[in-house]
Amino acid sequence: MDARRSAGRFPRPGGEDGLTTDDRFHREEVQLANRNRGMPLEGLRYPVTPSGMHYLLVHFDIPHIDVRSWRLRIGGAVRLPLALTLDELKKRPVVTVPVTMECAGNGRALLEPRPVSQPWLVEAVSTAEWTGTPLRGLLDEAGLRNEAVEILFTGLDRGVQGDEVQHYQRSLSVAEARREEVLLAYAMNGRPLEPQHGFPLRLLVPGWYGMTSVKWLDRIDAVVEPFRGYQMTGTYRYSRSADDPGDPVTLMRVRALMIPPGIPDFRTRVRLVAAGAVTLAGRAWAGRAAVARVELSTDGGDTWSPCALDEPFSPHAWRGWTCEWNATPGRHALCVRATDSEGNVQPTAQYWTRQGMGNNMAQRVEVLVE
């Protein structure tokens, strides 16, 4: 079943351009939301997200892999191709580090018009303590040839996207792949990866959006031409029209989120808060940059006041923040926004791109104070 033969067989909800101006959602979007999962925002309370609360985005199906026959193959433009068992990988140098990961599509469902895909609001982010071995060491073992320009990562998950039958594949420049923080991870929060997080082995690229951290690794190949596969050229682009290729999606854009205060209404998730002093808290992160500032607005984004920042607990993880609020009776829209060390600040208006990538619009939480 090659790409050509599947072409056009799966009509896109939202029409060929995959966009909708309907504020109601397609069944296909709900189907994806029931499969994938965000982190309930009260999970922001934990510096390291409990494994089962970690957000999850799976393009195809979660593969079932027999680790006894599984090998990580490293090949392509290398002097010494490798085929390693999980036990052999565990004998390599071991690194454990907390890393915040966010889906590039986080915020997509807030866009208008809306790209029809996984309908994230703001909850597609989490932090886990990942354990693995640096990729660089294995690339050195294999010996990259001079003509290698990129490292291509191929997962064992397979399906159809953009009318192409494909294994999930993403590439990184040799320089990015050789950064010291890039890991081949086999454990999450002190336990072997569960199937949905990439068992037995996944790539982990701190600072980048999650699509880069390829799960269920099968092969790692040094390639002599930039990889042009669907997940590089057909999606994960900041394109603004059908004929705009757009820039590639790379590092996570600055964002802060708050733990919604008070208690929720089941259906609407609107918050009910008791009048008086409320300590608001949450987390903020910014790709490879530092979080410089977090600000709170209690009037829907008209005015902003500074929040206190906790000390960072990992160079690759989110940073806690807190802010005091005197809750007065009535309805309020609480907003939080962060600024990174390069001066990038979250917008209060949507950041619209055709695939709904990197929309880091400031979070808005509706509260009713009584």
Place this chain on the structure above:
Amino acid sequence: MDARRSAGRFPRPGGEDGLTTDDRFHREEVQLANRNRGMPLEGLRYPVTPSGMHYLLVHFDIPHIDVRSWRLRIGGAVRLPLALTLDELKKRPVVTVPVTMECAGNGRALLEPRPVSQPWLVEAVSTAEWTGTPLRGLLDEAGLRNEAVEILFTGLDRGVQGDEVQHYQRSLSVAEARREEVLLAYAMNGRPLEPQHGFPLRLLVPGWYGMTSVKWLDRIDAVVEPFRGYQMTGTYRYSRSADDPGDPVTLMRVRALMIPPGIPDFRTRVRLVAAGAVTLAGRAWAGRAAVARVELSTDGGDTWSPCALDEPFSPHAWRGWTCEWNATPGRHALCVRATDSEGNVQPTAQYWTRQGMGNNMAQRVEVLVE
């Protein structure tokens, strides 16, 4: 903030009756689907669902509980009220058992008209190996008084539903609560409960839909009148109109699900299957009854053929099934249905109730064979 003061402050999407005939979904439904999570159907491959793949339905927020100050309080119409630490509970007799749990609202989003709530299609079911101590032993320790008619379970999760501010509370008759398989569970798949599954302690009632297995237990009280709280009388009812109280939702209704064959299209989840022999597989369960029969239809439900049943591996868990299918080129709608030992068979038409409870309509999987 009592019930009266929150009344009417949270307008229901879908209007006052909470029903919609729109096949598009409200933002509130998507918001719930991003928070709660189904089990990806390929997870049916595992007899015991990996913890992080287990379905999850949380009415309010996931509470954060300090186990050092937490106590389980057992009181009401008992001779000896108790307040027990988690360590004290772990000193009681220990039982470990695989249990299949399903959300009573599973199948709700397939209904027409559709109740606006968590929009499950068919994925709200999982099986875990739960460890805990039988509730009966603790009720005997406390000594139920003769006037006790029900046992009331109160969770630490709190919010607004049906315009009532409430802790999540459900009750069981004394006879149901004293059944030997009813556990107070503190471990799941060999590890302490994660916060989202009820840490430090939850009720586990095998055979019943999930709403009965109250998470984050705070109190267990013997009561002398049937409990009439919102989660007993305002929801979890098989009501067919606004003025029909309906029967209470209790045991899981018979259902079979299949692992969708082949590979998925990302957006539509339609399956692409290679022509030829395909072994279809899945799981079936039926509350407290046994699964008597599982049948497959490859023509959308017109004709049915029997599937092979695996041996049960737990009296309280789903049962595996397999079926051979000769996939011929073209589009097919695969359906599976189960029959329980009491002769109940899954319908091929929706089972409509006003809150979308117990809709065990036979699963339908669209496949494209090439």
